Amino acid sequence: MVVVRTQPTSSRTAPLSETTVIGWLHKNLFSTVLNAVLTLICLYIIYVVVKGLWIWGVADAVWVAKDRRECFDISIDGACWAGVIQWIDNIFYGRYPRTELWRVNLGGLLLVLWMAPLWLPRVRAKIFIGLSTVFLYPFLAGYLFAGGDKSLFMQVMVTLAMVCLAGNTAHAIIGVSSGRGLPDTLLRWLGKDQAPEATQRNTLLVLLAAALAVGYALQTGWTEEVVPWSKWGGMFLTLVISGIGIATALPGGIILALGRRSKMPVIRVMSTAFIELFRSVPLITVLFMATTMFPLFMPEGFVLNKLVQVIIAVSLFSACYMAETVRAGLQAIPRGQYEAAHTIGLGYWGMMGLIVMPQALKHMIPNIVGSFIGLLKDTTLVSIIGLFDILGMLRSVSQDVPWRGLHKEPLLFGAVVFFVVCSVMSKYSRHLEVKLSAGAKR
Amino acid sequence: MAVSETDSASVRVKPKERFDFFHDERVRSIFYQLLTAGTVGWLAWYLITTTAHNLEVRGMNTGFGFLTATAGFDTDFKLIEYEPGIGTYRRIFFIGVLNTLLISFFAIIASTVLGFFVGILRLSSNWLVARLALVYVEILRNTPLLMQIIFWYVAVFSILPRVKNSIDLSGGAEVVFLNNRGLYAASPVPGDLFWMTIVAFVAAVIGVFFLSRWAHKRQDLTGQVFPTFSASMGLLIVVPGIAYLATGSPLDWDIPSLQGFNFKGGVSLPPAFLALLVALTFYHAAHLAEAVRAGILSVDTGQSDAALSIGLKQNRVLALVIIPQAMRAIVPPLISNCMNVVKNSSLAVAIGYSDVVALFMQTALNQAGYAVEMVGMTMAFYMTVSLSISGLLNIYNKRVQLVER
Numbered sequence: 001m002v003v004v005r006t007q008p009t010s011s012r013t014a015p016l017s018e019t020t021v022i023g024w025l026h027k028n029l030f031s032t033v034l035n036a037v038l039t040l041i042c043l044y045i046i047y048v049v050v051k052g053l054w055i056w057g058v059a060d061a062v063w064v065a066k067d068r069r070e071c072f073d074i075s076i077d078g079a080c081w082a083g084v085i086q087w088i089d090n091i092f093y094g095r096y097p098r099t100e101l102w103r104v105n106l107g108g109l110l111l112v113l114w115m116a117p118l119w120l121p122r123v124r125a126k127i128f129i130g131l132s133t134v135f136l137y138p139f140l141a142g143y144l145f146a147g148g149d150k151s152l153f154m155q156v157m158v159t160l161a162m163v164c165l166a167g168n169t170a171h172a173i174i175g176v177s178s179g180r181g182l183p184d185t186l187l188r189w190l191g192k193d194q195a196p197e198a199t200q201r202n203t204l205l206v207l208l209a210a211a212l213a214v215g216y217a218l219q220t221g222w223t224e225e226v227v228p229w230s231k232w233g234g235m236f237l238t239l240v241i242s243g244i245g246i247a248t249a250l251p252g253g254i255i256l257a258l259g260r261r262s263k264m265p266v267i268r269v270m271s272t273a274f275i276e277l278f279r280s281v282p283l284i285t286v287l288f289m290a291t292t293m294f295p296l297f298m299p300e301g302f303v304l305n306k307l308v309q310v311i312i313a314v315s316l317f318s319a320c321y322m323a324e325t326v327r328a329g330l331q332a333i334p335r336g337q338y339e340a341a342h343t344i345g346l347g348y349w350g351m352m353g354l355i356v357m358p359q360a361l362k363h364m365i366p367n368i369v370g371s372f373i374g375l376l377k378d379t380t381l382v383s384i385i386g387l388f389d390i391l392g393m394l395r396s397v398s399q400d401v402p403w404r405g406l407h408k409e410p411l412l413f414g415a416v417v418f419f420v421v422c423s424v425m426s427k428y429s430r431h432l433e434v435k436l437s438a439g440a441k442r
Numbered sequence: 443m444a445v446s447e448t449d450s451a452s453v454r455v456k457p458k459e460r461f462d463f464f465h466d467e468r469v470r471s472i473f474y475q476l477l478t479a480g481t482v483g484w485l486a487w488y489l490i491t492t493t494a495h496n497l498e499v500r501g502m503n504t505g506f507g508f509l510t511a512t513a514g515f516d517t518d519f520k521l522i523e524y525e526p527g528i529g530t531y532r533r534i535f536f537i538g539v540l541n542t543l544l545i546s547f548f549a550i551i552a553s554t555v556l557g558f559f560v561g562i563l564r565l566s567s568n569w570l571v572a573r574l575a576l577v578y579v580e581i582l583r584n585t586p587l588l589m590q591i592i593f594w595y596v597a598v599f600s601i602l603p604r605v606k607n608s609i610d611l612s613g614g615a616e617v618v619f620l621n622n623r624g625l626y627a628a629s630p631v632p633g634d635l636f637w638m639t640i641v642a643f644v645a646a647v648i649g650v651f652f653l654s655r656w657a658h659k660r661q662d663l664t665g666q667v668f669p670t671f672s673a674s675m676g677l678l679i680v681v682p683g684i685a686y687l688a689t690g691s692p693l694d695w696d697i698p699s700l701q702g703f704n705f706k707g708g709v710s711l712p713p714a715f716l717a718l719l720v721a722l723t724f725y726h727a728a729h730l731a732e733a734v735r736a737g738i739l740s741v742d743t744g745q746s747d748a749a750l751s752i753g754l755k756q757n758r759v760l761a762l763v764i765i766p767q768a769m770r771a772i773v774p775p776l777i778s779n780c781m782n783v784v785k786n787s788s789l790a791v792a793i794g795y796s797d798v799v800a801l802f803m804q805t806a807l808n809q810a811g812y813a814v815e816m817v818g819m820t821m822a823f824y825m826t827v828s829l830s831i832s833g834l835l836n837i838y839n840k841r842v843q844l845v846e847r
């Protein structure tokens with residue numbers, strides 16, 4: 001006799017441990033006696049810590065007071081957030097003139113505007129947008145923050161940046177709505193999309209020249225009041241130093257990494273020595289070197305201000321770390337890619353620029369974000385050599401007469417700020433890692 | 443026939459090697475190298491001459507003569523003898539170096555132990571334990587180390603009770619005290635015959651070495667497992683213990699006692715040392731925990747299944763199969779962790795622990811000048827330490843990696 005099942009067996013219901021809360025609790029928290037004990041210990045720790053923090057930081061805390069004594073009068077055991085609240089502008093902007101704060105905010109807003117197209121779908125030429133953020137945005141923001149008279153170089157750079165920003169934004173809007181790029185659309189409007197290539201190129205060049213002329217005219221009429229660098233501070237200064245640090249570290253790191261992998265012995269040895277030198281010493285020694293030795297390196301009568309010294313030191317330091325990130329990215333590219341590039345007749349720069357680097361950079365993005373997080377945290381070291389970055393500002397709360405001795409609250413506030421910024425970025429880089437490797441795995 | 447045909451064809455097709463000076467790869471390579479070397483050389487020459495000129499104009503002294511000059515300032519924490527006004531700058535340098543090595547040594551050990559512990563907790567089957575470990579790791583890794591160091595210093599170790607109300611950490615035995623001036627602990631003072639105990643200990647270590655070799659051999663021959671671990675522990679405790687008691691317990695303790703305004707006797711560690719040690723330990727343990735977790739996860743589950751199927755017990759599986767393989771992935775981050783501890787100990791300068799940066803690169807440099815020499819010496823010290831740590835552990839790493847093949 002043969003039995004043939006014509007209907008599939010009905011599936012069993014999921015075990016209780018997978019569906020009910022009790023089952024979950026039993027499986028994950030109380031599976032053995034040891035686990036049960038551990039769970040109870042953990043619950044007790046959480047209870048004590050959360051209760052302590054709640055009572056100190058929220059329930060008994062003082063939010064409005066005019067000095068620390070008043071805080072004590074209101075509540076002796078609670079946190080005194082009033083001091084932090086009163087210093088909040090200093091913590092974020094340093095001693096930047098209060099009437100000029102809009103410039104810092106506008107600078108941040110422009111960066112968001114500039115980089116937003118990178119995340120928008122259907123926008124083309126994202127590499128160009130990314131590169132222009134690194135190479136042009138700093139000049140526009142730099143002038144916005146510092147103000148004063150523009151040198152010829154600054155005039156050119158600010159013009160380029162303004163035109164680029166306008167172009168980027170228009171390009172992104174057109175891209176999102178129609179999926180086309182800016183040059184295509186312009187040519188269509190002018191009815192030249194069927195014209196020969198040379199005409200098209202000339203038309204675009206004329207348009208670019210016109211845009212640059214308009215931009216130049218606009219920027220000559222634009223002057224801002226000088227804000228000396230010594231007034232920069234707080235989170236703003238931290239972001240400026242680490243932003244410039246990472247923007248210069250990327251090209252520097254690529255050059256150093258290529259040098260280290262070069263076949264030419266002199267270049268390889270020099271790059272390796274440079275990278276290892278900076279990687280084997282702590283950042284603080286590099287900063288001390290910058291402040292004590294850079295003035296000696298300069299020709300007589302030429303004085304670098306401390307901020308520039310620090311930025312040079314941070315850039316050199318992070319370029320060497322970036323070089324190792326880039327090197328790891330380059331090593332991940334299979335040999336076949338190099339060989340294929342040679343076979344189609346590309347030279348060294350063609351091979352690197354068109355074939356290897358685009359692939360390697362894509363895989364490096366998560367690590368670059370990681371380096372930026374590291375640099376952002378390391379930038380707090382500049383407070384040791386007397387710059388008032390966010391940590392410097394947080395520490396000066398306790399030096400302020402009304403708030404003398406108020407240490408814990410500002411530091412905790414700063415820790416929360418860093419925690420939020422850094423963990424959001426690291427979550428994002430982990431997400432990118434998954435997203436970018438999804439295509440490679442097939 | 444066929445052979446000669448192909449031969450003649452290949453001779454005909456072969457392009458004539460013409461030496462093209464501008465497009466020859468070797469010529470270009472030499473040209474680029476000369477260009478780079480020339481640029482770097484010129485830059486170095488320019489910096490050296492400018493620096494020399496600036497030093498001369500400013501009337502600053504140069505050379506390493508200052509090393510034998512006496513330093514006029516004191517330091518609160520030193521491992522070797524030093525008197526301000528008598529001790530030299532060389533001595534100051536060595537005090538700083540020793541202090542850096544001391545804090546790094548303890549921080550490396552403590553962070554490695556804590557890091558492994560937290561890394562294993564991260565993999566606990568208990569959901570709550572794993573979550574708590576994750577929270578610890580995330581908080582510590584996403585805030586700047588300098589902020590943590592300052593927090594421990596100003597918010598914990600500086601507001602401890604005064605000397606009179608010291609916390610007794612030994613639970614009433616009055617041998618370890620903690621107060622706002624630091625940690626005071628009893629220090630051992632070896633007596634006349636204490637060397638006998640040390641000799642016995644060394645003998646026990648040698649004994650353990652031979653015991654484990656013998657146990658291995660016996661297991662290979664007979665398959666019987668000898669309880670090497672408990673036997674060695676017994677040997678290490680019993681033999682020196684007997685020697686110690688037989689020679690009449692020749693070890694005294696120098697117990698710190700309250701005299702006047704402070705404790706006298708014993709060993710003492712300043713609050714800055716404690717704050718730095720705690721901060722470095724917690725911060726680096728969080729970083730190491732992630733490496734440990736990734737290392738253990740990198741071992742394929744098939745390995746532990748296979749080990750269990752040949753009848754090994756759970757703890758033997760861990761010790762013989764999982765951990766040896768996980769170590770391959772853990773050792774490289776362990777190397778960089780050790781180096782980072784040494785480098786990050788330089789943040790001591792922010793809270794005034796006299797490490798080599800604070801003492802030599804800051805205080806001594808401000809007192810005596812000699813910027814180039816002092817910066818150079820400090821950097822050379824860190825480079826030596828970093829390169830030797832990475833060298834030593836790379837040797838170990840190579841040995842572990844070789845097992846793979």
